Amino acid sequence: MxxxxxxxxxxxxxxxxxxxxxxxxxxxxxxxxxxxxxxxxxxxxxxxxxxxxxxxxxxxxxxxxxxHKFKAIVLLKFLVAFLLCDAYLYWFNKKNRQYESIRSNDHLLFYELEWNFYYMLLRAFINFLIYSCLIVFLSVFSKMRWKNVAYQVIKSLIMSSFGKLFVLPLVIWNPNDVYFNLASLFTLISNGQALSVGTQITWTKSKWIVTFSAAIVYMFDSGLEL
Ligand SMILES: [Zn+2]
Structure with missing residues (x-):
């Protein structure tokens, strides 16, 4: 470490x-x-x-x-909070789509959707796992060394994902796809900045690593929705 x-x-x-x-x-x-x-x-x-x-x-x-020294348990708590925000966003979007379906009377029970939240949490965790593994791999490949890089990348990603918390006020006050996408873009830029600072990879490289990893996760996640 x-x-x-x-x-x-x-x-x-x-x-x-x-x-x-x-x-x-x-x-x-x-x-x-x-x-x-x-x-x-x-x-x-x-x-x-x-x-x-x-x-x-x-x-x-x-x-x-x-x-600023954070204990591992604090990083874990941050990660859980951010995953819950991601899961809530997935669940919120799905709930809205299903709601349209209910209005068309082709849906069984609206409240069954609540169980979907646990599935969304699992989905958020898998997406984070793929995203972080890709970034660790590309960062290690870029730095050509393993020592310290993996831990620093994970820590950088968790500490710079605070933008996910923006989802909560957006859901309450103005649930609009444009704002959700802006919050996601903010988190990506913050991830890129933290990756660059934490591993001393150039900003250009970290930007491409984060963008590429996010694109792969997006394609994987879109496949899950089909
Ligand atoms: Zn100095």
Whole structure:
């Protein structure tokens, strides 16, 4: 696992972000290469970090992926939350289509649809598995090394998929395919940025890796709907 800290300005590996004095007072450390503060985000409110992540700021992604340590269980909780959002979106779309069918009196029971949610959750999990495996494979192939890359890719994908949460307010206030597609596009760009920052693959390469993997998952998922 990659556990080293970095300067978010120049990406130099550092041993510490703080200098801790004997009286317990903490002071931010200056980078010996770029002479800037190693990580200003440690003093920022979470809302500031979230806004900068939404703006795709590279430094914010470096802070989250390298200097902010998440336990495996926290990453797992994020993953479950994002899969539930995906499942809800699949289920919501299917429910709408079935609803039209009910109005045409060619459907049996509307409430049977509720059971479909579990199938949609499985579908979301399989799609994530294919998507992440493809990206891990292409990233390892691109970097020509396995060590640290797989873990960093998975962590980058999970931490940058917060755009999936946008689905919830959209479902409540304005369930429109255009907004759903924009939310998906946002998540893809965020995945690409995190992949580039987390693995140091160039932005162009990470963009193509994410786009190609998403296209494969889309084709596979479309096949499931037939
Ligand atoms: Zn630096």
């Amino acid at each position: 990659s556990e080293h800290l970095v300067c978010i300005e120049c990406f130099r590996p550092v041993n510490s972000i703080f200098k801790i004095y004997s009286d317990g007072f903490k002071d931010l450390i200056e980078c010996s290469r770029c002479h800037k503060v190693v990580d200003l985000y440690v003093e920022c409110e979470p809302s500031v970090i979230i806004i900068d992540l939404i703006l795709f700021k590279e430094k914010a992604y470096r802070h989250i992926l390298f200097n």
